[in-house]
Amino acid sequence: MSILRLTADQVRRCLHGVGYEIFVQSFFDSNGDGIGDLNGLRQKLDYLSDLGITxxxxxxxxxxxxxxxxxxxxxMNIHSDYGTIEDFRxxxxxxxxxxxxxxLDLVANxxxxxxxxxxxAQLNSTNSxxxxxxWKDSERVQQLGLNAFNTPDMNAAGLWHKVGPESEHFDWEEFEKKSKIRIDVDKDDRITSKLALSHDEEQSTNKRKIEKLTTNIYYAIFDPRMPDLNYDCERVQDEICRIGRTWLELGVDGFRLDAAKYFYKPPRLKSNISWWxxxxxxxxxxxxxxxxxxEVWDLSIRIAPYLRSLDxxxxxxxxxxxxxxxxNEGNCSSMLNSYIRIINNYKKENHGEIIDAIFLSNHDQNRVMSVFNNNVSKAKMAAALLLTLPGLPFIYYGEEIGMLGMKPHDKYRREPFLWSANQTxxxxxxxxxxxTTISNGCIPLDQQLKDSNSLVNHYKKLIHIRCQSDILLFGLLKPIPTRIRCLCLFEREYNNKSIFIAHNIGYRMQQISIPKxxxxxxxxxxxxxQLITKGQLxxxxxxxxxIDSK
Known part of the structure; x- marks a missing residue:
């Protein structure tokens, strides 16, 4: 099957339109097994297109x-629950x-x-x-020192793990329930966690036994079931490049790069930038x-250097x-000033066109509707801010219908998309x-589409206005100062044309001045x-x- 490609101009417009993050498993099921799949997603492309997603x-x-x-x-393959390579094409x-x-999400850390x-790799120390x-016994680790691997993102299970069933079948929910074990390394270079060793093994000081144990202790920053790759190994780099090229040849337009700042341990900025x-x-x-x-989860000043190699x-x-x-229904001017500061930080590292990826929440965070305590007015204001600023705004699937989701477990922030009140x-x-249930106040998509004032139709209107306006797609941001905390006033400028945008994120009416x-x-x-006399609104x-100047 030949792959249809978009032109460079089409790609540029798409990259300033609106992105949409999808957890396929929760989206739409085409074969009745209850699990979302690629063909199910394909059946819902008209919905996404109608919404205005690019x-x-x-x-x-x-x-x-x-x-x-x-x-x-x-x-190199597709999960069997999701479909086949042919389905993907x-x-x-x-x-x-x-x-x-x-x-595609490229998980290569x-x-x-x-x-x-x-x-x-775990078979023996001489395996290719x-x-x-x-590995803990590698020469490089010995040179760097174990403490150098400590990071603020260290998970509760620790950084170092022993090959074996305890790591292979690690269960976060069970671990969090027990909440009493962590992995550490003591002065004798032995694992002191019950997760890794039984009491009898801890008591053994047999030198041969310790040596055998330390050869199979590996590093994993996020989860014992997910050992980190070693990017000081050129073969690893070559493998990941080969994987990336293969998916591009299949028609993928790019990658979301998971955990992009952690590829070198301890995090080494220059090495990371060189790799990317x-x-x-x-x-x-x-x-x-x-x-x-x-994905570089950090402050903008630390994020900015990655724009030397990433879009x-x-x-x-x-x-x-x-x-x-x-x-807080306030601090809007401070927000706009922060945005300008962030963009200026970016420009110091990349003097070309910056595509700022802005968003409200993603799969690792509590859903915004839960954060807003199911307040639709606040959700609409958040959407309006997001969709009128420069860059590429991302919507987390279901955000447009007000899906809810919070901890304790990430899976409840990735619940099934609510298509209908009936089990269709x-x-x-x-x-x-x-x-995300009707009993919690969630309104299914099919009902919202019939209501012109619904959250999803609010998103739809704003997205279409954005995508039809070159000024909103490509224009620069020019904040308009105001002392009224709940007002967010700015202009967008492109090719000597401009538009005026005002958001009132508070509950009281405000009178504002409009440039003539x-x-x-x-x-x-x-x-x-309504516009009233003498440029007041x-x-x-x-x-x-x-408002524009037509």
Whole structure:
């Protein structure tokens, strides 16, 4: 099957449109097994196209043991629950026919415990795959020192793990229930955790036994079932480049790069940047328009250097400020100033076109509707802010219908998309939802589509206005100062044209001044927002307006 490709101009517009993060397992089921799949997603492309989405990010779709699939067992295949390579080709083509780009989650910081590379590596210290991973007895680790591997992101199970059933079958839910074990290394270089050793083994001081144990202690920052790869090994780099090229040849438009700052341990910025530059150059050989976006969960000043080699990084700092502004109904001017500061930090590292990846929440965070305590007005204001700023805004699947989700476990932030009040064909059922239920006030998509004032139609209107306006797609941001904390006022400028945007994130009406050149309302969330005499506007509470100079 030949792959339909988008032109460079089409790609550029898509990369300033609206992205949509999808957990395939929870989206739509095509074969009745209760698990979302690629063909199910394909059946819902008209919904995404009608919503106005220009790029979809697929969370991991490769074979894996866990529900989340960030423990990849085979980078070259599709999980059997999701479909086949042929299904994937059909999906790519139908996305491209609708002008939608597709990027894959590339989880290359670590593999699954069950990946053939790790299965080989653990056999003995001379195996050809041994250097693919990080082992406690390696010369490099001895030189760096164990303490150098400590990081603020260290999970509760620790960084070092012993090969064996305790690690292979590690269960986070059970671990968190017990909440009394962690892995550490004592002065005698022995594992002191009951997770790794029985009491009898701890008491043994037989030198041969200790040596045998320390040869199979490996490094895993996120989960004992996900051993970290060793990027000081060039064969690992070559393998990941080969994997990336293969998926681009299958038609993928780019990658979301998981845990992008952790590839060298301890985190080494120059080494990370060097690796991503190499990876980018390899991907450009296949697709000159390839899009690479990194997950670098940090402050903007630490994120910025990654833009030397990547097109985008997720703006975690701005997301936190977004949510804080909406919750507190204030500090809007500070938010805009923070945005300008972040962009300036980015420009110091990348003097080309910056595609800022802005968002409200993702699969690792509590859903925004839960954070807003099911307040639809606040959810609408958050969407309006997101969709009128520069960059590439990402929507987490279901955010547009107000899906709920919180800890204690990540899977409840990845619940099934709520298509209908009835258990209709295609609804995924792999997980019984705790949060996104009608009894919790969630309104299914089919009902919302019939209501012109619903959250999903609010998203739809804003997305279409954005994607039809070059100023909103590509324009620069020019904040307009105000002392009124709940007002967010700014202009967007592109090719000597501009539009005026005002958001009132508070519940009281505010009167604002409009620059004289603006006289034509192209969008308003409230019919009571009307231009009045002498360039004054009454902006109702929890409402937005977009005005141009036509």
């Amino acid at each position: 790029l979809i990010w697929l969370m991991p779709i490769h074979p894996a043991k866990t529900y989340h699939k960030y423990d990849v067992e085979d980078y 059909h999906l790519i083509n139908e996305c491209h026919q609708r002008g939608i780009l597709v990027i 670590h593999t699954s415990y069950d990946h053939p590379w790790f299965q080989q 795959y041994r250097d693919y991973y990080i 530059t190499k990876f980018r150059n390899e991907m450009l050989r296949i697709n000159p328009s390839v899009y690479l976006i990194g 985008s990084v997720f703006n975690f700092e701005l997301a936190d400020i977004f949510i804080s502004c909406i919750l 064909q295609g609804q995924t059922t792999w997980l019984e939802p705790l949060y 050149i603006y006289c034509h309302i192209i969008y308003s969330t409230n019919d009571n927002n 009454n902006l109702q509470g929890f409402s937005s307006i977009i």
